[in-house]
Amino acid sequence: MTNHPSDLLWWQRGVIYQVYPRSFQDTTGNGVGDLEGVIQRLDYLADLGVDALWLSPIYPSPMADFGYDVADYCNVDPLFGDLATFDRLVAEAHARGIRIILDYVLNHTSDQHPCFVESRSSRDSAKRDWYIWRDPRPGEGDDEGGDDRQRRPPNNWGSFFGGPAWTFDEATGQYYLHQFLPEQPELNWRNPAVKAAMLDVIRFWMERGVDGLRMDVVWLIIKDADLRDNPPNPDADPDLPPNDIHGRQLHVYSGDQEEVHAYIRDIRRVLDEYEAPGKERCGIGEIYLPLARWVRYYGAAADGTGDELHLPYNFRLIPLPWEAAAMRRSVDEMEAALPPFAWPNYVLGNHDQVRLATRYGGQRQPQLVARTAAMMLLTLRGTPTIYYGEELGMEQAQIPPDRIQDPPGVKLGPSYSRDGCRTPMQWRRDVNAGFCSADVEPWLPIPGNFVSRNAAAQSEDPASMLNLYRRLLHDRRQTPALYRGHYRSLDVVEARDTNPKACDDCFVYLREWNGERRLVALNFVDRSLEIDVPGEQTGRITLSSYLDREENVDLDHLTLRPHEGIIVEL
Ligand code: NOJ
Numbered sequence: 001m002t003n004h005p006s007d008l009l010w011w012q013r014g015v016i017y018q019v020y021p022r023s024f025q026d027t028t029g030n031g032v033g034d035l036e037g038v039i040q041r042l043d044y045l046a047d048l049g050v051d052a053l054w055l056s057p058i059y060p061s062p063m064a065d066f067g068y069d070v071a072d073y074c075n076v077d078p079l080f081g082d083l084a085t086f087d088r089l090v091a092e093a094h095a096r097g098i099r100i101i102l103d104y105v106l107n108h109t110s111d112q113h114p115c116f117v118e119s120r121s122s123r124d125s126a127k128r129d130w131y132i133w134r135d136p137r138p139g140e141g142d143d144e145g146g147d148d149r150q151r152r153p154p155n156n157w158g159s160f161f162g163g164p165a166w167t168f169d170e171a172t173g174q175y176y177l178h179q180f181l182p183e184q185p186e187l188n189w190r191n192p193a194v195k196a197a198m199l200d201v202i203r204f205w206m207e208r209g210v211d212g213l214r215m216d217v218v219w220l221i222i223k224d225a226d227l228r229d230n231p232p233n234p235d236a237d238p239d240l241p242p243n244d245i246h247g248r249q250l251h252v253y254s255g256d257q258e259e260v261h262a263y264i265r266d267i268r269r270v271l272d273e274y275e276a277p278g279k280e281r282c283g284i285g286e287i288y289l290p291l292a293r294w295v296r297y298y299g300a301a302a303d304g305t306g307d308e309l310h311l312p313y314n315f316r317l318i319p320l321p322w323e324a325a326a327m328r329r330s331v332d333e334m335e336a337a338l339p340p341f342a343w344p345n346y347v348l349g350n351h352d353q354v355r356l357a358t359r360y361g362g363q364r365q366p367q368l369v370a371r372t373a374a375m376m377l378l379t380l381r382g383t384p385t386i387y388y389g390e391e392l393g394m395e396q397a398q399i400p401p402d403r404i405q406d407p408p409g410v411k412l413g414p415s416y417s418r419d420g421c422r423t424p425m426q427w428r429r430d431v432n433a434g435f436c437s438a439d440v441e442p443w444l445p446i447p448g449n450f451v452s453r454n455a456a457a458q459s460e461d462p463a464s465m466l467n468l469y470r471r472l473l474h475d476r477r478q479t480p481a482l483y484r485g486h487y488r489s490l491d492v493v494e495a496r497d498t499n500p501k502a503c504d505d506c507f508v509y510l511r512e513w514n515g516e517r518r519l520v521a522l523n524f525v526d527r528s529l530e531i532d533v534p535g536e537q538t539g540r541i542t543l544s545s546y547l548d549r550e551e552n553v554d555l556d557h558l559t560l561r562p563h564e565g566i567i568v569e570l
Pocket of ligand 1: 216
């Protein structure tokens with residue numbers, strides 16, 4: 001667990017793996033994964049070759065949003081274990097050189113959190129101002145004394161999960177703000193006592209040896225001081241469900257306010273309090289914003305370094321179609337937008353997104369496409385995050401409508417449900433895929449393909465997706481050009497034509513460090529391509545996404561099979 005002082009830090013050099021604890025490994029026989037299960041799978045993760053685990057929330061929670069509704073920030077939900085098990089997880093992970101990153105759900109608590117219970121108890125409560133309470137907006141007829149039919153929320157904001165972002169509290173006659181479920185009231189970070197309490201939460205976990213935080217919806221923690229109405233989004237899909245108010249607005253006032261950056265600097269200062277050689281702490285932020293707004297979350301200290309997030313999560317590749325030109329443009333734009341100190345990162349999937357094999361693969365060849373995507377994720381410049389099960393090529397599961405559990409799926413309709421990317425990890429061929437014992441029902445159904453798509457089977461198959469990930473992670477670790485090298489995308493031409501033409505069907509880039517050079521060529525289409533890489537003559541393929549060739553090649557006639565990705569040593 002040491003870094004040479006002038007060397008890269010673990011969160012720059014390493015690869016993060018997201019564990020959704022409910023779905024990783026059940027050891028208690030209740031059909032829900034737990035921390036003991038993560039401990040039992042650490043050897044698998046070390047063998048895979050990841051450097052850090054991000055655990056989705058493990059805190060005591062009524063689980064209205066599966067843990068993103070926290071009732072106590074300084075404990076572990078009994079469903080997942082206890083603090084002693086957590087401490088053991090940290091120790092066991094560290095013993096294997098794996099860091100632990102916790103999910104810091106800072107924008108909202110559970111409505112069962114004692115602070116909200118107190119806040120809600122009366123308008124005079126000492127904690128009233130810890131949350132965002134407002135009087136109803138006056139409605140027509142209020143002059144005549146008002147009545148419930150005219151009662152209107154304080155502004156027009158919608159919840160991400162459907163309906164208004166405000167819930168009326170009958171007992172105290174005011175609305176409180178929640179941009180997710182009513183069970184997730186939003187904290188008032190402008191109140192210094194809230195900020196102090198939430199910064200102490202960070203200290204609690206840092207002192208337990210946690211290496212980093214992934215900050216949930218961190219761009220939302222500060223809202224417009226006057227809570228002004230959001231404007232309508234003129235480009236909104238006209239077919240949105242009627243209760244998708246959020247989807248019809250531009251979120252000008254409900255997040256990404258200028259003042260938020262000062263709060264993130266405060267959070268960063270607390271992380272920095274715990275920074276020590278070999279124990280560097282990493283602040284990751286969930287930020288869904290356009291490029292120019294997103295890049296500001298790195299911060300800009302006077303000394304030319306960053307003073308906010310080490311890694312604002314880069315989700316820009318997720319919504320793109322599986323097209324080489326689109327991917328290249330996004331990567332190049334991001335590279336160009338980064339200040340010199342800023343370290344890039346890439347995410348292709350998480351617990352909120354359709355699984356990448358399905359999203360990118362569609363009706364084509366999802367498993368081949370997923371292999372190329374893995375090669376892209378693990379060879380671009382910057383820190384990659386792998387979502388559990390991607391290394392097996394897990395696809396989006398079809399959840400029967402009567403088993404949908406995810407709140408947006410229930411409130412807005414099945415197409416909004418995230419359950420399909422949260423199904424249990426597929427460990428082996430046994431009933432329930434080795435996730436839980438055969439006599440219990442897993443919390444979400446396990447797709448039937450686990451019989452062949454599972455870690456045990458893939459471990460034995462030299463050409464499997466799992467072995468592709470292992471090779472990619474291993475080669476990346478061994479190759480400075482890949483883990484730290486410069487990045488440059490290349491224009492290539494199709495070599496087959498008599499009149500060579502630019503090839504838009506593949507994404508080709510160079511990674512280079514201290515004279516060590518690797519070329520990555522990714523074929524995005526379902527046909528073979530023969531390309532000419534200008535300025536390069538020969539090289540040696542060290543890895544193909546098909547895992548079946550290592551050979552010398554001419555780079556003026558380089559053949560890529562359908563959806564093949566290759567790494568070439570130059
Ligand atoms: C973002 C999380 O990733 C998502 O799963 C959750 O529902 C919302 N934040 C609310 O916390």
